[in-house]
Amino acid sequence: MTGVSIVVPTVRRASLRPLLDALGPLPPDLQLLVVEDRERRGPAAARNTGWRRATGEWVVFLDDDVVPAPDWVRRLRADLDVGDEIGGVQGRVRVPRPAGRRPTDWERTTIGLEAGEWITADMAYRRRALQETGGFDERFPRAFREDAELAHRVRRAGWRLVRGGRTVAHPVRPESPWVSLRTQRGNADDALLRRLYGPRWRTRLGVPPGRRSRHALVTAAAAGALGALALPGRWRWSAAALGLGWAAGTAEFALARIAPGPRTPAEVATMALTSALIPPLAVGHWLAGRWRWRAA
Known part of the structure; x- marks a missing residue:
């Protein structure tokens, strides 16, 4: 050396x-x-x-x-x-x-x-x-x-x-207790990697699988439920079904984060709230990154 x-x-x-x-x-x-x-x-x-x-x-x-x-x-x-x-x-x-x-x-x-x-x-x-x-x-x-x-x-x-x-x-x-919200900005960087290395970028770079596909489903269910509420009465059943899907997905995500932790009241409350906010934030940053790096 x-x-x-x-x-x-x-x-x-x-x-x-x-x-x-x-x-x-x-x-x-x-x-x-x-x-x-x-x-x-x-x-x-x-x-x-x-x-x-x-x-x-x-x-x-x-x-x-x-x-x-x-x-x-x-x-x-x-x-x-x-x-x-x-x-x-x-x-x-x-x-x-x-x-x-x-x-x-x-x-x-x-x-x-x-x-x-x-x-x-x-x-x-x-x-x-x-x-x-x-x-x-x-x-x-x-x-x-x-x-x-x-x-x-x-x-x-x-x-x-x-x-x-x-x-x-x-x-x-x-x-900050809200650090998990700020870290969702990294999804825009994932979009750049997707553009540079294709759909199998995680495998090529040795990056573990994430939850973004599930976040997209949860976010779509929430958006669909809100959209159905604005439609005539017969669509209310669709809104209820989509709302249940959003609630189930959010609960699963929150429990996955709460279970291994200290489970103090403050931690549980933070995990519950951020687990509802993370999916749309993750998807939003991902879509913004896909648009920004579309010509990379």
């Missing part, structure tokens, strides 16, 4: 300081670049800025809300001592669990990062692989799917990706 550059994109979150403290003083052959995304162009653009200014043979991307383990640098060196056919090495992510209770819906979302493939919470790429593929696609403005999309292009260029032994902790950051 001839040299390593560590790139950390940030929007000045408080979590940056624990990361830098955990890295500590770095040896001369490790370069650290902290890229402040002042214009809020997104982490993909910030990472591209970082690796294009980096000098190392390897570029390690760390998110600004992880905490490297004390032996992270030593294990990083071992991880990057690989054959020339290896284009990327992923670190291992560990999410601390809450003490004395089950995790909330948001905490479970963060815990899901532990099983993520090629996520840039801690992902090292050979600089040549980034140069060959052009780096991250800056049309992805969020920390969502942009890492899976790059990994797909790197593998398609002939490189292998492997998992390493280094570890970072990923604490669950505090969030």
Whole structure:
């Protein structure tokens, strides 16, 4: 290993300081670049800025809300001592669990990062692989799917990706109870992936199946019920049937989110309300993305 550059994109979150403290003083052959995304162009653009200014043979991307383990640098060196056919090495992510209770819906979302493939919470790429593929696609403005999309292009260029032994902790950051509504914006990014890679984009990129098809059915039932109510009386039975379909779909979604959680009154109420709002939001962002990226 001839040299390593560590790139950390940030929007000045408080979590940056624990990361830098955990890295500590770095040896001369490790370069650290902290890229402040002042214009809020997104982490993909910030990472591209970082690796294009980096000098190392390897570029390690760390998110600004992880905490490297004390032996992270030593294990990083071992991880990057690989054959020339290896284009990327992923670190291992560990999410601390809450003490004395089950995790909330948001905490479970963060815990899901532990099983993520090629996520840039801690992902090292050979600089040549980034140069060959052009780096991250800056049309992805969020920390969502942009890492899976790059990994797909790197593998398609002939490189292998492997998992390493280094570890970072990923604490669950505090969030609004309504964070699940905001994250539905990612459906627009899925629409871009659908445009770029076709109907089987999830399989190609290794992205797990989602609930959008069910969200579409629930949303259609709700819209149909409201539409039938505006029609003459004989359509009221149709409105009732569609309304029951909407209620059943919403209840199933809410129960699926409530059952594994702490089931506190606040969590149950939040899950019930957001489960009614998420399907139309998800479908709306998906349709907006399909329109926006129709010519991509």
